Amino acid sequence: MLKHRGFPGRLPGSDFQFTIRRENRKKGATPITKRERFRDRRAPDKRADAGFLSALIAHFGDEPFVRGNLDAGRLGWLIGREVKAVGEFDPADYDQLLQVDMAVAEASFPELFAKDTPPEFNWDDMDWDDMDEDGDDV
Secondary structure (H helix, E strand, O other): OOOOOOOOOEOOOOOOEOEOOOOOOOOOOOOOOOOOOOOOOOHHHHHHHHHHHHHHHHHHOOOOEEOOOEOHHHHHOOEOOOEEEOOOOOOOOOOOEEEEOHHHHHHHOHHHHOOOOOOOOOHHHOOOOOEOOOOOEO
């Protein structure tokens, strides 16, 4: 499983997880399941979606990237819309190539592309630790 160095592990000031620490060797990757986003979702949930998409765009841009250690649950809120599979989609593959569809992302989250006041997620204020709880390099 590829670990994306420098990618935020969670939304600052919240418990919304963006990455996983280690792969599940017994059961394999958790399948990415497309989740429906309803209009009445809570504001923190919407902010987590925007924060995750913002991190994907900042880290990968519109280039294809490997799923790796990105959280399946969080990807489920964007898959098939702002994040598309490259090639045939295998929802339970750590090596699945994904890509941000910038046109759909801008239509769904115009605030991320606002030139005057884009949202601030304070990525720089976070203390990134590349070690897991066992002291192993993540």
